[in-house]
Amino acid sequence: MFSIDYDRHRLDNGLTVILSRDEAIPIVAVNLWYGVGSRNERPGRTGFAHLFEHMMFQGSAHVPKNRHFELIERAGGSLNASTWFDRTNYFETVPSHHLELALWLESDRMGWLLPAMTSEKLENQRDVVLNERKQRYENQPYGDWDERLQALLFPEDHPYHHTVIGSVEDIKSASLADVEEFFRTYYVPGNAVLTICGDFEAERARELVEAYFGEIPEGGVVPPLPGEVELAPTIGETRKERVPDSVPLPRTYLAYRIPPFSDPRFHQAEVAAAVLADGKASRLYSSLVRERKLAKDVVAYAFPLVTGATMLLVAVTGHAQTEADTLEEALFEEIEGLSEVRASEVDRAVALSETRLVNEVERVGARADLLSLFQTHFDDPGRLNEEMDRLRAVTREDVRAFAAEFLGPDNRALVTYVPEDER
Amino acid sequence: MSEESTTLRSRSAEPSPGPIRLFEAPEVAAGKLENGLSLRLAGRPRFPVAAITLVLDAGEALVGREHAGLAVITGKALEGGTVHRSGSALAEAVEGLGTELRIRTGWDSTTVSLTCLADRVDEAMGLLAEVVREPSFPAAEVERTLTEHGAMLRQRKMDPSSLASDAFLTVLYREDVPYARPLVGSVESLSRLGADGVEGFVEERYRPSRGGLVVAGDVNPSEAEELARSHFADWSGAADPGPAFPIEPERRERRAVVVHRPGAVQSEIRVGHMGAPRDTPDYYALRVANAILGGAFTSRLNLNLRERHGYTYGVRSRFSFRRGAGPFSISTAVSTEVTADAVREAVQEVRGFVEEGPRGDELEQAKDYIVGVFPLQFETAGQVAARTAGLLVYGLPDDHDAHFRERIRKVSLADVREAVERHLRPEELQILVAGDAEAVEGPLEALSLGPVEVRSE
Numbered sequence: 092m093f094s095i096d097y098d099r100h101r102l103d104n105g106l107t108v109i110l111s112r113d114e115a116i117p118i119v120a121v122n123l124w125y126g127v128g129s130r131n132e133r134p135g136r137t138g139f140a141h142l143f144e145h146m147m148f149q150g151s152a153h154v155p156k157n158r159h160f161e162l163i164e165r166a167g168g169s170l171n172a173s174t175w176f177d178r179t180n181y182f183e184t185v186p187s188h189h190l191e192l193a194l195w196l197e198s199d200r201m202g203w204l205l206p207a208m209t210s211e212k213l214e215n216q217r218d219v220v221l222n223e224r225k226q227r228y229e230n231q232p233y234g235d236w237d238e239r240l241q242a243l244l245f246p247e248d249h250p251y252h253h254t255v256i257g258s259v260e261d262i263k264s265a266s267l268a269d270v271e272e273f274f275r276t277y278y279v280p281g282n283a284v285l286t287i288c289g290d291f292e293a294e295r296a297r298e299l300v301e302a303y304f305g306e307i308p309e310g311g312v313v314p315p316l317p318g319e320v321e322l323a324p325t326i327g328e329t330r331k332e333r334v335p336d337s338v339p340l341p342r343t344y345l346a347y348r349i350p351p352f353s354d355p356r357f358h359q360a361e362v363a364a365a366v367l368a369d370g371k372a373s374r375l376y377s378s379l380v381r382e383r384k385l386a387k388d389v390v391a392y393a394f395p396l397v398t399g400a401t402m403l404l405v406a407v408t409g410h411a412q413t414e415a416d417t418l419e420e421a422l423f424e425e426i427e428g429l430s431e432v433r434a435s436e437v438d439r440a441v442a443l444s445e446t447r448l449v450n451e452v453e454r455v456g457a458r459a460d461l462l463s464l465f466q467t468h469f470d471d472p473g474r475l476n477e478e479m480d481r482l483r484a485v486t487r488e489d490v491r492a493f494a495a496e497f498l499g500p501d502n503r504a505l506v507t508y509v510p511e512d513e514r
Numbered sequence: 515m516s517e518e519s520t521t522l523r524s525r526s527a528e529p530s531p532g533p534i535r536l537f538e539a540p541e542v543a544a545g546k547l548e549n550g551l552s553l554r555l556a557g558r559p560r561f562p563v564a565a566i567t568l569v570l571d572a573g574e575a576l577v578g579r580e581h582a583g584l585a586v587i588t589g590k591a592l593e594g595g596t597v598h599r600s601g602s603a604l605a606e607a608v609e610g611l612g613t614e615l616r617i618r619t620g621w622d623s624t625t626v627s628l629t630c631l632a633d634r635v636d637e638a639m640g641l642l643a644e645v646v647r648e649p650s651f652p653a654a655e656v657e658r659t660l661t662e663h664g665a666m667l668r669q670r671k672m673d674p675s676s677l678a679s680d681a682f683l684t685v686l687y688r689e690d691v692p693y694a695r696p697l698v699g700s701v702e703s704l705s706r707l708g709a710d711g712v713e714g715f716v717e718e719r720y721r722p723s724r725g726g727l728v729v730a731g732d733v734n735p736s737e738a739e740e741l742a743r744s745h746f747a748d749w750s751g752a753a754d755p756g757p758a759f760p761i762e763p764e765r766r767e768r769r770a771v772v773v774h775r776p777g778a779v780q781s782e783i784r785v786g787h788m789g790a791p792r793d794t795p796d797y798y799a800l801r802v803a804n805a806i807l808g809g810a811f812t813s814r815l816n817l818n819l820r821e822r823h824g825y826t827y828g829v830r831s832r833f834s835f836r837r838g839a840g841p842f843s844i845s846t847a848v849s850t851e852v853t854a855d856a857v858r859e860a861v862q863e864v865r866g867f868v869e870e871g872p873r874g875d876e877l878e879q880a881k882d883y884i885v886g887v888f889p890l891q892f893e894t895a896g897q898v899a900a901r902t903a904g905l906l907v908y909g910l911p912d913d914h915d916a917h918f919r920e921r922i923r924k925v926s927l928a929d930v931r932e933a934v935e936r937h938l939r940p941e942e943l944q945i946l947v948a949g950d951a952e953a954v955e956g957p958l959e960a961l962s963l964g965p966v967e968v969r970s971e
Contacts, residue, residue, distance in 0.1 A: 167886005
């Protein structure tokens with residue numbers, strides 16, 4: 092299907108560098124993964140990894156505030172960053188002759204962030220983040236689903252018990268000292284992966300990376316995760332929450348605790364999710380949406396997380412007149428029906444996943460992100476090239492066995508929103 | 515070591531760019547079938563995928579107010595089945611090929627697209643053709659489409675951002691202008707739609723004569739043309755240009771309308787007025803102008819509202835270029851208590867831009883940005899197909915993309931200043947706030963930007 096060539100080396104300070112060339116278009120993606128996310132946050136500082144991500148755009152010793160955005164936009168690049176449970180990534184795609192600019196900017200904030208840090212910047216970005224929280228969670232119907240669901244699915248001392256956005260109170264408590272400590276602890280070369288993908292000259296790229304990143308000091312060893320990572324493979328019961336709220340339609344978020352991304356069974360979970368809800372011939376769409384007309388849409392997704400366990404999420408939006416109990420029961424019935432999944436359903440799911448993966452690697456930015464992901468979590472970027480075979484290897488029997496073990500009544504967490512007032 | 519890789523310059527100065535490798539927009543072969551269907555074929559093998567987009571002159575702007583949403587509903591109902599197979603059998607067939615149909619209806623067109631592995635392009639195009647040419651609209655499936663659409667409209671009303679955007683249109687355009695209503699129609703107009711209307715719309719608008727087929731990716735153009743012939747050559751019928759419609763603003767005088775959302779923690783804000791059509795001679799100057807004002811992260815609006823004041827997670831402005839003059843709009847969401855401050859700053863930024871015009875450094879920054887990001891739109895087969903389809907919809911010449919960047923580069927300070935004077939009118943800005951009226955009405959009044967009207971949801 093595709094084979095992505097790459098070359099990997101490590102700088103003396105521990106930074107892992109992956110170079111993957113593709114000269115089809117004169118653009119290049121620079122992608123950095125730091126092995127830090129919300130799972131590293133200590134109690135009282137939830138949301139900090141994400142707030143910190145914002146601070147990384149506030150300038151560094153040689154780059155004034157806003158200059159990063161200005162320079163990349165002026166270069167004709169696109170850029171962003173995101174914080175998730177296990178990692179934080181920073182990325183830009185620029186015309187290939189601006190590769191050096193991107194490396195200069197990324198290296199400056201990896202090595203020289205603190206001299207430029209001020210409390211004004213922190214206050215400003217705290218406001219921006221609190222607004223982001225309002226816009227995406229508080230002022231949104233169903234906006235607190237993940238907070239509720241993660242609390243049901245993961246024990247209080249597990250790093251996935253709290254959300255990436257964190258609590259308002261914790262965001263408000265973050266101090267400049269926290270910024271400094273977090274940076275020194277986690278933003279060290281040994282805890283980062285730099286992937287360059289696209290149009291560049293290999294030797295030149297190596298030299299530039301060495302020149303810009305090589306002088307960054309090694310830093311210490313990243314401390315162990317706070318809390319207790321080990322947990323039982325399933326939750327042992329069905330945990331339900333009913334939330335009367337000002338939502339337009341009933342909606343159920345149903346999650347199962349499943350083996351992590353790093354476990355061979357994770358691909359079975361991915362295929363099961365696709366059998367359930369990928370496309371209009373999927374099980375849940377066919378049954379709940381097309382035939383029984385209980386719901387208007389369904390989605391299912393296995394989160395590629397690595398800390399002890401992860402979740403397979405199914406979300407379904409009911410029609411106004413659909414009773415919450417009916418919706419939940421119908422979901423359970425279809426999911427438990429996976430015990431009789433047909434080979435054709437598995438084939439369809441795999442075919443859809445296959446095309447989607449190729450579509451993803453078509454873009455150098457997404458390709459770079461995948462290489463960084465496989466390096467960060469598996470120490471093996473080449474796993475990207477095996478991904479398709481791993482999915483194809485999943486059989487009907489695997490899906491049946493997986494469903495029997497993980498998708499039963501002894502492992503459900505669900506949050507159902509019901510409309511409370513008809514305005 | 516290569517010649518250019520001498521030592522690193524000082525870290526304190528930003529590096530200079532390396533040698534430029536020029537980007538050329540993909541070559542697109544143009545043709546036409548005897549039935550009038552335009553063909554655009556772009557071979558760009560990189561990965562073994564192919565993208566197909568069929569463009570139909572079947573946009574929502576052609577639909578009268580009483581049937582608002584008809585074009586959109588028709589597009590959605592296409593997946594209900596064909597004369598050869600039921601809706602579920604169709605889904606099985608399409609997804610068995612590892613692909614999905616994407617049906618998108620806008621003001622100016624309906625497009626039916628898919629991306630598949632290249633060795634399945636023949637079968638995939640066959641299914642796409644079947645869906646467009648031989649839909650069967652079973653009553654139960656049309657009914658389901660309408661019910662689901664109704665549920666979606668219900669969700670929009672409770673989503674603050676959609677609520678604000680929808681209400682804003684009614685503030686911008688006179689009631690009889692199609693653009694005054696949400697693209698997706700209303701609960702009321704939905705009740706007037708059914709299988710008959712949908713079939714009639716297909717009969718009238720889903721015709722080869724004003725349509726086009728784009729194939730991009732790992733299929734060579736001659737092969738693609740053969741495929742197009744085999745699946746579409748015997749399709750017949752002609753669509754007329756469709757009715758003309760008025761484009762008039764609701765009012766000229768500045769005003770603020772508050773859609774009351776009791777207890778809202780945030781206000782969704784929209785500020786703007788009628789913009790310009792896609793064929794405006796000022797198109798390139800307006801693209802540059804908008805990048806300076808609010809079309810990029812480092813635009814005036816975002817640097818002010820987000821980076822200086824911390825009012826918002828982000829703010830953007832845009833001109834919606836359509837066949838007719840779509841809206842010019844500034845969109846943001848801010849905390850309730852700073853609503854009036856954010857509105858004041860937004861209006862002030864527009865006023866300042868009109869009065870003072872752009873600065874030279876801003877002009878260069880904006881042009882570099884637009885020119886530089888241009889190639890990013892051509893990475894995937896799907897992107898190339900979508901981009902090419904857009905040219906067909908707006909009747910733009912085939913060499914449009916080949917000249918795009920030089921036209922942006924030619925935009926001068928005077929061009930931007932004049933375009934801004936022609937198309938931005940601070941005294942006519944309409945302001946829409948979806949938020950807690952009890953908290954924001956007073957402060958908005960105090961801005962003295964015009965009358966403030968409060969509406970319940």
